[in-house]
Amino acid sequence: MLEWVTITLMVALTVIVTLAVIARLLGQSFSWYDEVAAIILAWITYYGSALAALHRRHIGFDTVLLALPLQLRLAALLLGEAVVLVFFVLMARAGFQVLEVLAGDTLISIRWVPVQFTQSVIPIGALLFILAQLLSLPGYWKTTAAGISLEHAEIEEEVEAELEKNKDRV
DSSP: OHHHHHHHHHHHHHHHHHHHHHHHHTTOOOTTHHHHHHHHHHHHHHHHHHHHHHTTOSOOOHHHHHTSOHHHHHHHHHHHHHHHHHHHHHHHHHHHHHHHHTTTOBOSSSTTSBHHHHHTHHHHHHHHHHHHHHHHHHHHHHHHHTTOOHHHHHHHHHHHHHHHHHGGGO
């Protein structure tokens, strides 16, 4: 679902930017382009971030984590997860407070679109990130306990795929 949302937003942004460029080449411009494009870019960032969390694709230092003894490694993993979850709980809370403050405001260029709608990505994105972290935690726990690096596994998968793809060339 998150993949579909993120892809749809990227396609929408591409279409909007393309139409805006064509319109400017024709001597016209859309009054709403800048505002809407910035909002969609923010949405891609928040929803894409939750998608990356679901697949554990954010930047990490699991090589450092895996160098620790097992008990310390698992304790560090839990501490790191707790810090991330607390941060996103606070972000969701702040996002809901922002929505209360923005009640009644509308976009400047499209007066019928509430700013609350556009900024709802903050608490929704934070909650999705929390959910993604929690859903992916058991698998991450298992691989970390086994001493397997997510970064190295990803690199090995890519190498295997390239070798398979190019095996006919040799």
